[in-house]
Amino acid sequence: MGKESQIEPTDRGTVVFVCDPHWEGHGRAMAGKLGAPVHLLSDLTLDDLADAQQVVVDADLRDMQSVGRLKHALDRVPAIKARTFLIDDGGSERLLRVQANALGATRHMVRKFALAELRREYSVTGRARRTPAADAALRAAKGGASIVEAERSLETVFEGMLSDAPISLEAVSQAAVGVLASVKAVGADAWLASVRQHHEGTFQHCLLVTGVAAGFAKGAKLGTGQAAALMNAALLHDVGKAVIPRHILDKPGKLTPEEFEAVKLHPGAGFDYLSKQGSVSALVLDAVRHHHEALDGSGYPDRLRGAGIGPLTRILTVCDIFAALVETRPYKDARTPREAINMLVDMSISSKVDYAAVRTLAGSFGVPLPEQFGDVVRGFTQTRPYG
Ligand SMILES: [Fe+2]
């Protein structure tokens, strides 16, 4: 893994980028990928830094006017714990480091490697390891062995994406087959409960989607090929989150517009990375790219609508939303499967998700829904038959 960070993950609060106007393009692109607001040094105010716990400075430290401005601002905001300075390597690197230190730098990063380094530091793969006792408890839980295998697979894929290294789809497929068998043996509810008890954040989510997909495959009696495609798509669907900072993914409150724009990059980023592997089927790639599309065209990244969204993608989307609703987070209560299904039914009535997929999923989780969508709509306007 990358360079040891000087601050604990929990301390990684709001990051603010400050850049010189002539590097605005680079600064904006980088800050955008990390979901951080960016301010130009030429019109930086103390208000811009008021909530910052970290600043990343991309300024020309040879320019005394820039240095003076920075000093003026940073001296007045002592609460900023981490001050990262991006510098050019080469001839004047030493001088620039000295200059940055004079401005209270807690570390330096060579500009051309900085995005990769910051992404690695902020990513979900940098999370804490389980203790041996917690590990043993997970292995002993229902479905534990398949959960550990799926988790290992996820880790490999996330780390592969972060370092742009090739991955083997074989290990992913094997883990997916293991989850499917395990869910068939212990039941989806028990398998999901084990995940909720032993995982959090993005890893919990990805595992839950995989378990929900297994429940769907079982309930729908999908054939081996279809089930394998759905399971692989489920395990891989959020790999693009490897490059989204963890403090955004796990943020307890509403995302800022910058943060939401950063999150919206994940389906495309995952698709691009997986496309390069050459071993992921077109169907799975399509589902990864489009799992946040909506039937009415209000989704992302391509604003597909209706028939433009394929069956596997529709199923994955429904499993993804269901998993997100039943996941546990420290700051909110998980919804029950029945509540989650009700919300998905509402979403199908408002033309976001596919009703047939919702109905099959509901059946897999013991919530019977009317066969005809028209009956659901009528029921919705009278009393909810599925409440
Ligand atoms: Fe996603």
Ligand SMILES: [Fe+2]
């Ligand atoms: Fe997801």
